[in-house]
Amino acid sequence: MTSRRPPFVIALALAAVLYGAPGFSQSTGRIAGVVRDTTGAPIPGATITVTNQATHSSQMATTSTDGSYSVSVAPGLYSVAASLRVSAVRRSGTSR
DSSP: OOOOHHHHHHHHHHHHHHHOGGGGGOSOEEEEEEOBOTTSOBOTTOEEEEEETTTOOEEEEEOOTTSEEEEEEOSSOEEEEEEOOOOOOOOOOOOO
């Protein structure tokens, strides 16, 4: 996953200067990302589990068609896991 934080950090700092510091006192945040396979293709339908390390409470989300997800969280330390259930189809018969 490619990080694009530097432009975001600059935009956030600019917003704080223009609108004042109260934006930093919010009690919620967001964890967001994109799930991709080894070729870089997005994985839609993956289940994302976000777990608060202090309280062990979890929230779940599902990736969208572009592999992205977003979860609103309270301040804290979190772990993020992704899983995908895959069904295999086996066919037998004769080809003509």
